[in-house]
Amino acid sequence: MEQVKRRLSCIVCPMSCQGEVTLENGSVTGITGFTCPRGEKYAREEVVAPKRTLTTTVRISGAQLPLLPVISKTALPKDKVVDCARFLSNIRVQAPVKEGDVVCADILGLGVDIVAARDLL
Amino acid sequence: MMNDYDVVIIGGGPAGMAAALSARKTGAEKVLIIERDRELGGILQQCIHNGFGLHRFKEELTGPGYAGRYIKMVQADPSIDVLLDTMVLDVEQDKIIYAVNPKQGMLTIQAKAVIFTMGCRERTRGAIRIAGGRAAGVFTAGAAQRMVNMEGFLPGKKIVILGSGDIGLIMARRLTLEGAKVQAVLELMPYSNGLTRNVVQCLEDFDIPLHLSHTIVKVHGKERVTGVTCAKVDENRAVIPGSEFDIECDCLLLSVGLIPENELSRTIDLAMDSLTSGPIVDQFRQTSLPGFFAAGNVVHVHDLVDFVSQEGEIAGNAAAKYALGQLPKAQRVVDIEATGGVRTVVPQHLSITPESPESVRLFMRVGKPEQRITLVIESAGKMLYTRKLAVAKPGEMIVVELPADKVCECTNKITVSLVK
Amino acid sequence: MTIPTKADVVIVGGGVVGTAIARELSKYDVDVVLVEKEPDVAMGTSKANSGILHAGFDAKPGSLKAKTNVRGNKLYREIYQDLGIDIKFIGSLVVATSDEEMATLNELQVRGRENGVPGLEILDKETVLKREPNLTTNVMGALWAPTGGVMCPFGATIAFADNAVVNGVKICTECPVEEIVVEEGKVSGVKTAKGFIAAKYVINAAGLFADNISRSAGDNSFDIKPRKGEYVLFDKTVANLVNTVIFPTPSKVSKGILVSPTVHGNLFIGPNAQDIDDKGDMDTSPDGLQEIIAGARKTVPNLPLHASITQFAGLRAATGDGDFVIKASDSVSGMIQAAGIQSPGLTAAPAIAEIVIGILQEQGLILTKKANFNSQNRHKVKFHELAHNERAKVIAQNPLYGRIVCRCETVTEGEIVDAIHAPCGALTVDGVKRRTRAGMGRCQGGFCGPRVTAILARELNIPVTEVRKDTTKSYLFFDKITDEVQSNDE
Structure with a gap:
């Protein structure tokens, strides 16, 4: 039985809890040190399939600003974050846009929508 | 009018x-x-x-x-x-x-x-006196953030960031996502001034090196920045001779406070x-x-x-x-003093009013990182509040709610301090 | 931009000397072209120096430095209001801290009187400390020069340039000179990167590069050695540390490190003096900064280092024998040297211009006064100096005076637009800074820099990515990297 312990800093909230995940043969058998359920969930995912929320901008026409901030509706696979950002750098939308409007559906086939993070009228 | x-x-x-x-x-x-x-x-x-x-x-x-x-x-x-x-x-x-x-x-x-x-x-280059020329390409991190996120321009394509405050860390990730190469983040102190979560998700995620106890001793370039000379510093933040090395870059971002x-x-x-x-x-x-x-x-x-x-x-x-x-006018004023490892406290004094008092939140910052210490709030030898802290960092504010009855009791100066 | 193909006189160099000469020549009916290699005037020695209006007790009696210093000091008083040059006549003190230095003060006083400097007086310790309570208590006495003062070095240069342009001088920027063309011992014109300008007279006011220019014409009679001086500039909150220009007593090698208010209400210390080889090296160094801090502490021990807002270095255009070179070239007819103009060149500039005019006449150029010479620059709106009712008035005329762009120095968008469209207008972010003070304050352009960049792009009708900080290729921002842009790069 191979047992591995990994120390992690939680990134869910600014508390930045330090915790430890125990892995046995690739599956999580113990989590300690995180002070909330969201932290535990993060730790479990982080050792198996790490995910990150992406925030970036897309270009917008017809608004008082040239850029619209956007956010991934749910977290993306960590290793796809840069690809998604590069993809979004080529997108242009037309004002008006409301916060939550989908700017790019199912980005790179990952099943995650990219939505506007603010209104731009 | x-x-x-x-x-x-x-x-x-x-x-x-x-x-x-x-x-x-x-x-x-x-x-x-x-x-x-x-x-x-x-x-x-x-x-x-x-x-x-x-x-x-x-x-x-x-x-x-x-x-x-x-x-x-x-x-x-x-x-x-x-x-x-x-x-x-x-x-x-x-x-x-x-x-x-x-x-x-x-x-x-x-x-x-x-x-x-x-x-x-933001504190600027002048405030921290970095030597070298005045080529284009030195920006404060916040000014660069506005250009990237609101105006749609990049401050550079090969970037060094001085200072590991949150804005510096966030900009390291932001510029990486925009296709720029962030060469390194340098921090004068032996610890990061940003939130740990930002060190993880902004630097470690993208393999951006964080050099603690390092500073920039010279900016190179005549028209546009071409690089920086970095050096390690000792515990007194003085440059260690012989530790200098160069990093190529076309942009230096400052996140120095x-x-x-x-x-x-x-x-x-x-x-x-x-x-x-x-x-x-x-x-x-x-x-x-x-x-x-x-x-x-x-x-x-x-x-x-x-x-x-x-x-x-x-x-x-x-x-x-x-x-x-x-x-209501204050009946008396009670000063709050930050001592023993606590660097700042807000509010700096309490105005005790005749109205039914309310609880008061104190916001504190420590002077340097500490582990396993106790935060003590006392007045005239009387303990008002204690809390054990596993870690305390200058970059992370400590918030304490002082209950109404305790506020009401205070007649003398309140001190907040850290005890081992 | 095309440049003129001929002129009566070509001036090489847009520093304070070149522009003062241009302005002086613009009083006469001649075609004058000034060529400058950088995108703006005041880009060399004229942008980074102490900004002192020297009284004139330093230089050796009879030297060109002595004559032009005292005369220049007088001339500025006559023209500064017309041209809108910022000067404060606050006087200067040379501080002595030993018997030996007290003896030097006496020598300086004698020398100054010989040079014609009015009002020199040696003050005792008590009087000095009463006037300047932050001086070292080791002070034994000081030489008071009431005609000393502080002025804006690039402001003077820009003011001369503006007035010259108003009176018909053409200023060609980003126009480096490749060669002074000489035929049969006489100047026939100037070959620049933008084309040839035929001219019989060339004035070499090329500052640090004056020896290169002279050599291109075949006159190797002098060399310019750059001598670097570093400075630290402080926030306005600490400007009251001293009330006058504080010099230490000069030694045989140097005038020493000054502590002085600036004309715009900051405080500065510097310069040191370091002989270097590279005419483009304006880097500050940690050692140099330590040297000037230590030097300044000798006269003013408690420096407010926490309030420093920037450091910079400038280069003096030093010659071998130390005096100015103002004369007709010995070997090339039609070339007039105005070279080796180190301190007190800023003070001396208008007097140097008078001498150069005289030499041109001796060389056969016929100068007749223009009937319609306009001696005044257009009055600039300086929003932060206006009373509330005056502010309301200017905003009613132009709403852009109602938008503050630089919050540290209270500079409005209207003033920035004015600076860009001035007779000798700003093309760069630093050019705007030198004309309006936007970005000169404690945040050093952190807030207004991107905004000034956007205004320049709009007013000059260029993309933001083509806006420059100061020099020809000092671009500030790049387009975001997209597939579109990447394919354009390839």
Whole structure:
């Protein structure tokens, strides 16, 4: 039985809890040190399939600003974050846009929508 | 033209908007927010990353998302006037405010109470004296953030960041996502000044090296920056000779600290705290000049916008009461002193009033990182509060709620300190 | 931009000397072209120096330095209001801290009187400390020069340039000179990167590069050795540390490190003096900064280092024998040297211009006064200096005066637009800074820099990515990297 312990800093909230995940043969058998359920969930995912929320901008026409901030509706696979950002750098939308409007559906086939993070009228 | 208001708020960022809403809730009839930018929201509008509002809205918002929620509330209240694209030029002790904008020209505004919510600004290269030339390509991280996130331009393509404060870390990730190469982040101190989560998700995720106990000794380049010379520093932050090495880059971003923006506070001679660089305030966020209040980063630089909003609410509530003649006079004033490892505390004193006292939140920062210590709050030898802390870092504010009965008991100076 | 193909006189170099000469020549009916290699005037020695209006007691009696210093000091008083040059006549003190230095003060006083400097007086310790309470208590006495002062070095240069342009001088920027063309011992014109300008007279006011220019014409009579001086500039909040220009007593090798208010209400210390080889090296160094801090502490021990806002270095255009070189070339007819102009060159500039005019006449150029010479620059709106009712008036005329762009120095968008469209207008962010003070304050352009960049792009009708900080290729921002842009790069 191979047992591995990994120390992690939680990134869910600014508390930045330090915790430890125990892995046995690739599956999580113990989590300690995180002070909330969201932290535990993060730790479990982080050792198996790490995910990150992406925030970036897309270009917008017809608004008082040239850029619209956007956010991934749910977290993306960590290793796809840069690809998604590069993809979004080529997108242009037309004002008006409301916060939550989908700017790019199912980005790179990952099943995650990219939505506007603010209104731009 | 003279305009009369109960409460005038200078600065329409998170502190200012929360203050306006709270002043209205308390009963102020005419409230004005003066904002120099083209829209409300302040620095939040350029902070497009997520992580805002967990306390306030119980969800993780982006900066513009957080600002947007407050902007909608402000816009929904017809008794809150907003002047955009307007700069306050002068404030007088009798609460006359001189402001200017292109549409209305010079404005003279009479307030019953004034709230300062001007936020903070960035320390610059000059303030930290980096040698070298003055080639293009040296920017403060916040200025670069505005260019990247709001104007749509990059400050460089090969970047070195000095300072591991949160803005520096966030910009490392931001520029990486924009296709630039972030060569390294350098930090003078032996620890990062940013939140741990940002070190993880902004640097480690992208394999960006973080060099602790390092600084930049020279910037190279005649027209555009071509590189920097870095060096290791000893425990006294002095450069260790022979440790120098060069990093190639076309851009140096500085994230070397934020300073409360108190130009106006100084013109009316508010008593200032030399450690926070903000005005000295009581628990109502009233400054040394009656009727002048302050909240948010203008008082002390916060880590979390949620607390900025909360401070705005405190100030807005108290300013409205002052304007309505309902803010009780202090029976006595109890100073709060930061000692023994605690560097700053806000508020700096309590105004004990005859009204039923309320609990008071103390915001503290430690001077250097500590492990396994106890935070002790006492007055005249009497323990008011203790809390064991696994870690305490200068970059992470400590917040303590002092219960109402304890506040009421205090007659002497309160001290806050760290005990091993 | 095309440049003129001929002129009566070509001036090489847009520093304070070149522009003062241009302005002086613009009083006469001649075709004058000034060529400058950088995108703006005041880009060399004229942008980074002490900004002192020297009284004139330093230089050796009879030297060109002595004559032009005292004369220049007088001339500025006559023209500074017309041209809108910022000067404060606050006087200067040379501080002595030993018997030996007191003896030097006496020598300086004698020398100054010989040079014609009015009002020199040696003050005792008590009087000095009463005037300047922050001086070292080791002070034994000081030489008071009431005609000393502080002025804006690039402001003077720009003011001369503006007035010259108004009166018909053409200024060609980004126009480096490749060669002074000489035929049969006489100047026939100037070959520049932008084309040839035929001219019989060339004035060499090329500052640090004056020896290169002279050599291109075949005159190798002098060398320019750059001598670097570093400075630290402080916030306005500490400007009251001293009330006058404070010099230490000069030693045989150097005038020493000054502590002085600036004309715009900051405080500065510097310069040191370091002989270097590279005429483009304006780097500051940690050692140099330590040297000037230590030097300044000798006269003013308690320096407010926490309030420093920037450091910079400038290069003096030093010659071998130390005096100015103002004369007709010995070997090339039609070339006039105005070279080796180190301190007190800023003070001397208008007097140097008078001498150069005289030499041109001796060389056969016929100069007749213009009937319509306009001696005044258009009055600039300086929003922060105006009273509230005056502010309301200017905003009513132009709403852009109602938008503050630089919050540290209270500079409006209207003033920035004025600076860009001035007779000798700003093309760069630093050019705007030197004309309006936007970006000169404690945040050093952190807030207004991106905004000034956007205004320049709009007014000059160029993309933001083509806006420059100061020099020809000092671009500030790049387009975001998208597939579109990447394919354009390839």
